[in-house]
Amino acid sequence: MTAEQGASIRLVRSSLDQNERALALSTASLYAKNDRWKGYLASERTCPGGERTDLPVARRVATLACLINFARKRRGLHELAVRPVLNGASVKKAEEIFRCVSFAHNPCGGDWRSAVRSTGYVGFVGENLYVAGGRWGAPRVAVDAWLNSAAHRENLFEPEWREQGLALLSSERFGEYRDVSLWVSVLGVR
Numbered sequence: 001m002t003a004e005q006g007a008s009i010r011l012v013r014s015s016l017d018q019n020e021r022a023l024a025l026s027t028a029s030l031y032a033k034n035d036r037w038k039g040y041l042a043s044e045r046t047c048p049g050g051e052r053t054d055l056p057v058a059r060r061v062a063t064l065a066c067l068i069n070f071a072r073k074r075r076g077l078h079e080l081a082v083r084p085v086l087n088g089a090s091v092k093k094a095e096e097i098f099r100c101v102s103f104a105h106n107p108c109g110g111d112w113r114s115a116v117r118s119t120g121y122v123g124f125v126g127e128n129l130y131v132a133g134g135r136w137g138a139p140r141v142a143v144d145a146w147l148n149s150a151a152h153r154e155n156l157f158e159p160e161w162r163e164q165g166l167a168l169l170s171s172e173r174f175g176e177y178r179d180v181s182l183w184v185s186v187l188g189v190r
Contacts, residue, residue, distance in 0.1 A: 030141045037147035041140055042070035050140030053181060061087075061166045064139040064183065068156065068164065071143060075157050080187065086125075086165020089116040090184040093127070094169040097182060101175060103131050116186060123190035126155045130183040131174065137181025146185075161187040 030051060031038060042050065047066035049055050055063075069079040092115040097107045105112035105127055116125050130142040146152035165186040174180040 030135065030138070031144055032148065035144065035148065037144065037153075040071040040074050040147055041144055042067050046070060047140070051135070051138045053135055053138050057168050057170075060139050061168055064142065064166050064168070064185070065164065067139055067143040068185065071147065071156060077157060077159055078162075080161055080164040083163045083165055083188075085119050085121050086116070086163060086186045086188055087167065088165070089119045089121060089125075090165040090167030090186045091169075092118065093129075093186070094167045094182050094184045097129070097131075097184075098169060098171060098174065103129065103175070103182075105129065116188070121188065121190075123188050124160070125186055125188040126158060126161070127187070128152045128155055128183075128185040130185075131177060132181060133177045133179050137170070137179075137183075139183075142181075142183045155187065158187065160189050162189045164188070 044050055047063050047070060049059055049063045050067060052060070065080075065082050073079060093107075096115060097103060100107040102108070106114075111117075112127065113125060128146050130145055131137075132141065132145075135141070146156055165188075167184040169182045171180045171182070172178065174182065
């Protein structure tokens with residue numbers, strides 16, 4: 001690949017695991033060319049604002065919840081209720097990631113579930129993270145990245161989950177990224 005070709009590729013991250021590499025996306029499209037999970041992405045009509053990064057945070061978070069529930073329903077699973085306690089845990093995790101400048105489930109060390117446990121939530125939980133710059137930080141693109149990662153997809157499609165919490169934090173800069181959107185999705189069952 002030439003330097004010129006490399007400049008036309010945008011790398012987003014939904015995982016640090018080398019076996020779960022993020023999708024390399026061209027600047028011409030938000031989605032991989034032969035994306036086998038695209039049918040699990042709700043249309044703009046179903047979940048408005050899916051490709052927008054200029055909407056208020058609450059609207060983008062609601063769109064992400066809609067997209068997750070659409071994908072689960074398409075898989076034959078029940079929808080997840082959004083719970084304020086899990087939203088709080090998601091926000092806390094996102095803040096830790098920025099504070100410790102570490103895109104990881106345990107960004108400051110310790111148990112990755114500590115953000116959830118600190119809210120008083122008792123139950124089983126799972127977590128998906130996503131960070132990207134510019135328009136690749138849109139809700140539909142984040143869900144598509146999770147769907148294209150076996151570990152994240154397995155988490156999204158866990159039949160036991162009953163509720164979810166979501167957070168979006170944006171920043172001008174995070175490590176190597178610019179104009180960053182950081183998504184945290186906590187899934188749970190009590």
